[in-house]
Amino acid sequence: MPDDAAFTPVDNLARVRARIAAAASAGSRDPGSVTLVAVSKTHGADRVAALIGAGQRVFGENRVQEAEAKFPALKAMHADLELHLIGPLQTNKVRDAVGLFDVIESVDRPKLAAELAKEMARQNRRPACFVQVNTGEEPQKAGVLPAEADAFIRTCIDTHGLPVVGVMCIPPQDEEPALHFALLRKIAERNGLARVSMGMSADYETAIRFGATHVRVGTALFGDRSKG
Template sequence: MMSVSDNLQAIRHRISEAARACGRDAADILLLAVSKTKPDADIIAAHAAGQTAFGENYVQEGCDKAQRLTEAGLKLDWHFIGPIQSNKTRPVATWFDWVHSIDREKIASRLSEQRDAHRPPLNVCIQVNVSGETSKSGVAPDELPALADAVARLPRLALRGLMAIPEPTDDAALQRRRFAHLRQLRDELNARGHALDTLSMGMSQDLEAAIAEGATLVRVGSALFGARS
């Protein structure tokens, strides 16, 4: 059975090969280890192999892990990548360094209000629904500019970029079109005066397509830790 360290090495190789194939530097692409439902021991093993950025989808589980491992002395970057209810913003603002799943102004406002002013600003990405699924979280592309402007005005938040979770498909060309759409939306916002540097897109099954279209952060869980328990 492959260890977390072995899996991490294999994923880094995939990222490196994908970057090389499109003329990019793999150092410009951050691997986010998605550790939802996984025990602390797996996170500790990944950290021992050099991984520092971890993503969680569930508020209580993620905050508990961040608190335990921070108090144990691990210096990790914690990214929240799941949906947030308005009554769950305070612990996220307390324990996380990044939030990728902003999809409405109310959530952003509460995170801004509840972020400790003595801590660095909370890095945030706006989640965009690039595949048009009615069941999918994320702001519609035509509503993105207004939301980006609103989020950028909030204190104690740093608007860093965009995130997407397109509908799963094995069609590589369709994967690339959806990721290219997110990149285009980022470029349009920057042309309007924003300074977004992050494209959080691509997971275990489609990270190559995401990297080809400019991903700066790929979110990998199952290929690293195994299937969700």
């Protein structure tokens, strides 16, 4: 949302929270049922700390290595921080991801599910998991195909024992997001999953209308990444 770029991240946080509350109320939902995941990728720890000071406690990062540079110290100072991995996870980063993140939103393939299960057992740490669904069936994008989502979710839970709590999607940029949000919500409902992570800076209000429990907002909080 371009107009937010003129404000500080703390200003923007108040604006985004107000919009979340309005969108939830318009859909006869409790605003407290929507979790704002502040996407802090490419932004330094000082900018994250400013939002922490304003009461934000849930953050999302795309890359394990970048999160390792910022969040251990922040989490040591703020025990109630919740860190989500929202980008693709390579199997060689599973150990680090399980050790650092509280939620992994990008579980998308059997090999990754198996590695996560092994590492959670090794560390005796069980970050909540979301299955990422490639609702647009885009070949360049991560995520399980919609037709395969139900079976994959069951494999994650029944075979690997992963703590799967929800589903996540990133709709194609050139398509109406509402169609993808509706599809993801249906997948969540028929698999008995309570959490639905969908909606970013440009469309989080629409996502809330379609049942999002988590919205991942970066630009509308921090401004353009190039301005860092």
